Amino acid sequence: MVDTAARTTTSTDAPTPTPASAPTQTTAAPTGAAPRVDVEALGLQLLGDWAEIRLASRELSSRPEMQKVEGLSLADQRARVFGQLKLLVESGQVHRAFPKSVGGKEDNGGNIAGFEELVAADPSLQIKSGVQWGLFGAAVLQLGTQYHHEKYLPGIMSLDVPGAFAMTETGHGSDVASVATTATYDPETQEFVIDTPFRGAWKDYLGNAGKDGIAAVVFAQLITNNVNHGVHAFYVPIREENGDFLPGIGGEDDGIKGGLNGIDNGRLHFTGVRVPRLDLLNKYGDVAEDGTYTSSIDSPGRRFFTMLGTLVQGRVSLDGSAINAAKIGLKIAITYGDQRRQFTAGSDTDEEVILDYQRHQRRLLPLLATTYAGSFAHEVFLHKFDDVFSGRAATDADRQDLETIAAALKPLSTWHALDTLQEAREACGGAGFLTENRLTSLRADLDVYVTFEGDNNVLLQLVAKRLLTDFSRKFAKADAGALARYVVTQAAGKAYHGTGLRSVAQTVKDFGSTARAVNWLQEPSTQRELLTGRVEAMVGDVAGRLRSANKLGKKAAADLFNSQQNELIEAARAHAELLQWEAFTDALDQAPDAGTKQVLTWLRDLFGFGLIEKHLSWYLIHGRLSPQRAQAVSAYIDRLLTRIRPHAVDLVDAFGYGPELVRAKIATGAEAERQAEARAYYAEQRASGTAPVDEKTLKPKKR
Structure with a gap:
């Protein structure tokens, strides 16, 4: 042997490649010589076209205050990760995908590239930031209109409004089309009334729902004039600033999980919760004051998959x-x-x-x-x-x-x-x-x-x-x-x-x-x-x-x-x-x-x-x-x-x-x-x- x-x-010490365009021409090795890996150049190729953003994210992830500390209590681990989200806001790390009109950079690829590197710091930090800006914020961005962008995105981007992405239910996970939560339009008050009609309809496993979230994007069956137009998304406040649930809203903490315990996963349920008609995220489907439903996509199936595809x-x-x-x-x-x-x-x-x-x-x-x-x-x-x-x-x-x-x-x-x-x-x-x-x-x-x-x-x-x-x-x-x-x-x-x-x-x-x-x-x-x-x-x-x-x-x-x-x-x-x-x-x-x-x-x-x-x-x-x-x-x-x-x-x-x-x-x-x-x-x-x-x-x- x-x-x-x-x-x-x-x-x-791994190499830190200098961001630049990877060379496309290969240099011939000496005849008969054993091949050798150019570690630095290969590292640059692996970094890809968003090399600078990946390296910046790695530099941020290398800071001790951004990294996971093993052995913390559940409460301490959650508090640490929430504090790290504030550091992400300060660094501008999480604003790349948002519109320039609200302070973003409209760089979708760079946003994902930087986000992926956070796994090296702490997967809980990565996923909790993904919940806040990649799910909750992205739902407002991708499913809402300019009205929603101007009204809600600044608070989401600054972390003044921590939020949950309330899609999954206890009884329906991957089968999103069959979620049982309803949003029934009331034309007299011009409000949607959100209900979870039975226990299996509770929204479940939601990041930020256990403790930190004060709002949520809730996915529910939109019913107007006694017609179900399928799953749509609604912006819904869920807590007072002191942490108490708003009237008609309740929930539970999911408690300790097999991993990712820096995230406060939880459950939410709704009983007669009213939200304004304008808080329907209406990019792909809208309801007029009189309850008339309209959509730019005629097929209900294609409309549903278009909405999910944006996420x-x-x-x-x-x-x-x-x-x-x-x-x-x-x-x-x-x-x-x-x-x-x-x-x-x-x-x-x-x-x-x-x-x-x-x-x-x-x-x-x-x-x-x-x-x-x-x-x-x-x-x-x-x-x-x-x-x-x-x-x-x-x-x-x-x-x-x-x-x-x-x-x-x-x-x-x-x-x-x-x-x-x-x-x-x-x-x-x-x-x-x-x-x-x-x-x-x-x-x-x-x-x-x-x-x-x-x-x-x-x-x-x-x-x-x-x-x-x-x-x-x-x-x-x-x-x-x-x-x-x-x-x-x-x-x-x-x-x-x-x-x-x-x-x-x-x-x-x-x-x-x-x-x-x-x-x-x-x-x-x-x-x-x-x-x-x-x-x-x-x-x-x-x-x-x-x-x-x-x-x-x-x-x-x-x-x-x-x-x-x-x-x-x-x-x-x-x-x-x-x-x-x-x-x-x-x-x-x-x-x-x-x-x-x-x-x-x-x-x-x-x-x-x-x-x-x-x-x-x-x-x-x-x-x-x-x-x-x-x-x-x-x-x-x-x-x-x-x-x-x-x-x-x-x-x-x-x-x-x-x-x-x-x-x-x-x-x-x-x-x-x-x-x-x-x-x-x-x-x-x-x-x-x-x-x-x-x-x-x-x-x-x-x-």
Whole structure:
């Protein structure tokens, strides 16, 4: 076993790239030289187009007064986080997305980029600020009109009016269209009367509702002239300045949670609460004095999804925040793994660095590859968001694309963050379980990311429905001949793959050579074909099974759809994985130099091969890979691990999170000092002859 600790750079201080445009030209490496990662340049590429804002947010997050203090009481932790919100206001950190007319900067992409970096300070701070300005404030901004902007945004921006985003109910979470709270218009007083008719209709899990909030944006079924026009949003005061609930309003504190305890989550209920007609956030639907309802969007369904789509920034920011948390977890685990020594596998005296063990590499390096894929995909996603919200790409199709990408990527990144933090914790052994090393605390705080702003499985179902819609549109106007040709092609393809003819052809082509199989799999076009082909086949198969749904009754059609739900969600997940792979592949062209590009290419291949290996049974069952090529996948992953290992520390250093942001004692170089002290101690004993004799050396050897 090779001790790589001596030849890898162990940096305790991550680079701080100077904001500038990342170079698009790559510099050739010397012929025959081993590739080297330009950590600073790669770090700049990872920062993306909002580098200055990200760095400013990291600088703010590095201040001790902005950071989480472990072990505080519930009341003290909440008070600390609320005080930190005031510091965010002072810094101007939270005003970027708001209109210039009220003191904002109208920088939507920069706002999200800066917000995502707050996860390094304290996830509770990040999410509570997201509740105040990204949900409560954004709802007023995106769903209200100029009247609401001028009246309410200044107080929201300054934190004079802390507020809650009252959408979720105890009985309805992801199914927002079915919330039971009502807002019934009374034309005599020109007021809406808000009611929660039963316990399941209470607004629940709301940040700022437990203690701090004095107002809320409440989502309720708008009823006027005895017609329900669906879910709309209303600005509703909920507390006096002394903290007492206003008449007709009550609630409870959610108490201690599994994480994010700096946020005062709570419940609200309403009984005959009257709000002025003008406090309906009426950008997409309005009620006249006489109770007449009007909307610029005729379709109730499209109107509902348009209103929800304006709030998509929550999913955008969770995607980036989760990736950042995974980066911090890997920074800790890989730094520690490059220093920690265990077992004398290849030496009689020196123990091995644990990151040199193949199994340790298998645990952490594929997660590193996925984190890079998620990071590059998020940059593309963030640009799409900025284009839509700035108005540069404001068509209905653009907004639908943004919603679909958000629903695809947020599940993958939040699940990945939890998996990464858990594996990082285990990879650091007992040290990883100590609160001082942050991994357990980060994982606890990020746990709920997989369910808020949309349960991950529900979001993937939305993606699947979009994929089915796009699939059916291909044939919406097709003539009988085109459809027939497609059916014949599909049938031929199924016969071809199902009989194993493709697999046999692959085996013959490879002539028993694993190298040939690997060379074929290494090609980006091959990886793209395998990943794309899986998505297309899964969507096509489900579409075929659901073809008769429109001829069935409602119950039978629902049962048929439900029978395909798991396959639909898996198809959506495969689509999201393809998006990440494509983003990673495109990012290779922006690598700063040839050496960095080579290492990133290995990392991209590790990500792609990892996806194929994870779904290997599908590829074998469907005849897309021969058994020999399937074996080559795992064999090449092992080869890639060996190639990437010397660059692992550089790759996590490029994330740019220094000690003041990582805040884990085992990632400061302390372990390397302990190991050096131990090795020096035993070396001195051996050199001086004072080392005790090992009992095993005294026993006579058997003949």
